[in-house]
Amino acid sequence: MTTPLPLLLGMSAALFSLGLMAVLSRRHAIFILIGIEIMLTAANLNFIAFWRYSPQPQPTGVMFAIFSIAIAAAEAAVGLGFVIIVYRHYKTTEVSKLNKLKG
Amino acid sequence: MNIAAFSLLTIFTLATAAAAALLPRLIHAALCLALSFIGVAAFYALLGAEFVGLVQILVYVGAVAVLIVFTILLTHREDGKGVSAMNWGGVAVAIAVFDGLLWAILKTPSLMGATANSEPITVKQIGITLTAGYMWPLQCTGILLTAAFIGALILVMEEKR
Numbered sequence: 573m574t575t576p577l578p579l580l581l582g583m584s585a586a587l588f589s590l591g592l593m594a595v596l597s598r599r600h601a602i603f604i605l606i607g608i609e610i611m612l613t614a615a616n617l618n619f620i621a622f623w624r625y626s627p628q629p630q631p632t633g634v635m636f637a638i639f640s641i642a643i644a645a646a647e648a649a650v651g652l653g654f655v656i657i658v659y660r661h662y663k664t665t666e667v668s669k670l671n672k673l674k675g
Numbered sequence: 676m677n678i679a680a681f682s683l684l685t686i687f688t689l690a691t692a693a694a695a696a697l698l699p700r701l702i703h704a705a706l707c708l709a710l711s712f713i714g715v716a717a718f719y720a721l722l723g724a725e726f727v728g729l730v731q732i733l734v735y736v737g738a739v740a741v742l743i744v745f746t747i748l749l750t751h752r753e754d755g756k757g758v759s760a761m762n763w764g765g766v767a768v769a770i771a772v773f774d775g776l777l778w779a780i781l782k783t784p785s786l787m788g789a790t791a792n793s794e795p796i797t798v799k800q801i802g803i804t805l806t807a808g809y810m811w812p813l814q815c816t817g818i819l820l821t822a823a824f825i826g827a828l829i830l831v832m833e834e835k836r
Contacts, residue, residue, distance in 0.1 A: 575681045577789040581780045583685045587692055587715075589773035594696035596765025602701055602747060606708050609739060610692055613715050616731075624722045625789040631796050631804055637719075637727050638801075639809075641734050642816045646823035648739045652746040653827035659750040 580621040588614035601655045601665040605648065612644045680721055688714030701747050709740035723795030 587610060594607030616637045623633025659665050691711035698704045712735040719728035780786060805813055 574791055575678055576787065578780050578786050579681065581786065582777060583681075583689070585773055585776035585780065586689055588776070589769045590689070590692045590696045592772055593766055593769035596768055597762040598696075598765075599762070600701065602743060602750075603696075603704065606695055606704060606743065609708065609735070610695065610711070613712065613731075613735070616727075617715055617718060620719055620722050620724050620727060623724070624791050624793050627792060629793065631793075631800065634724050634727060634796055634801060635804060635809055635812075637724070638730060638805075639812060639816055641727075641730055642820060645734050645738060646820050648742060649827040650823050650830070652742055653830040655746055656749055656831045665750050 577621060577625045581618065584614045584617045584621065587611075587617065599666045599668045601658065601667050602652075604667065605651050605655070608651070609644065609648065612640065612647075616640050684714055684717050684721070688718070701751055702744065705740060705743045705747060708743070709736050712736050712740065723791075723793065726796070726798050726801055 591607040591610030591612075591614060594610065595604050596607075598604065598607070619633045619637040619640065623631065623637075626633070655665055658670065662670060688711050691707045691714060694707035695704045695711055698707060712731060716728040716731040716736075719725070719731060
């Protein structure tokens with residue numbers, strides 16, 4: 573018996589919400605990046621699931637997932653670079669303490 | 676993809692992702708994140724996209740998770756407390772978003788009848804499709820990756836005075 577598509581999408585939605593929870597509820601910059609990676613992974617899982625269950629034979633979903641993974645790698649590199657710069661300036665990576673621009 | 680494999684993998688992936696989001700210690704969260712990426716790669720393999728699963732393991736587990744661990748080593752000061760307070764408003768928003776997504780999925784009747792009818796894709800097919808129809812995005816991705824990595828290097832270089 574194969575898995576129906578809504579179960580896969582529901583699992584992916586749960587993964588996305590866990591990532592969103594990490595982004596919104598943690599105060600540490602690296603946790604925010606971890607959450608963003610989890611959300612991107614959930615989106616990729618949806619691409620693959622929709623490709624697998626679509627009536628068309630073109631592998632567009634697979635291509636999209638591959639490009640999305642490459643772009644996520646670039647995003648992680650630049651984001652972690654920013655975390656290191658922020659640490660050098662403020663000696664902390666807690667985002668609630670980066671308040672120099674606060675009015 | 677049969678239902679038993681799906682249940683096991685769902686439990687594994689969601690548990691490790693929840694650990695990555697909730698564990699107080701940063702380094703434990705990063706290692707749980709790597710485990711949850713392996714779970715997602717297994718999903719790809721079971722859905723017939725083995726190559727994407729391998730790319731996922733190579734890029735996410737091999738590069739992104741290791742990069743996160745290195746950043747933790749470079750920036751984290753172990754000050755004993757380790758845990759920073761949770762913001763419960765964020766948890767509520769995440770639960771609301773999950774409910775909204777679930778509602779949208781359950782309210783779409785055409786999803787229920789969808790059957791898995793794409794054949795598992797081979798690496799050869801992926802290569803042909805990439806070089807035939809996706810040449811322009813492929814080159815752009817190459818330029819983007821080069822620019823991003825050079826940019827990240829320049830960002831973190833020590834300033835010499």
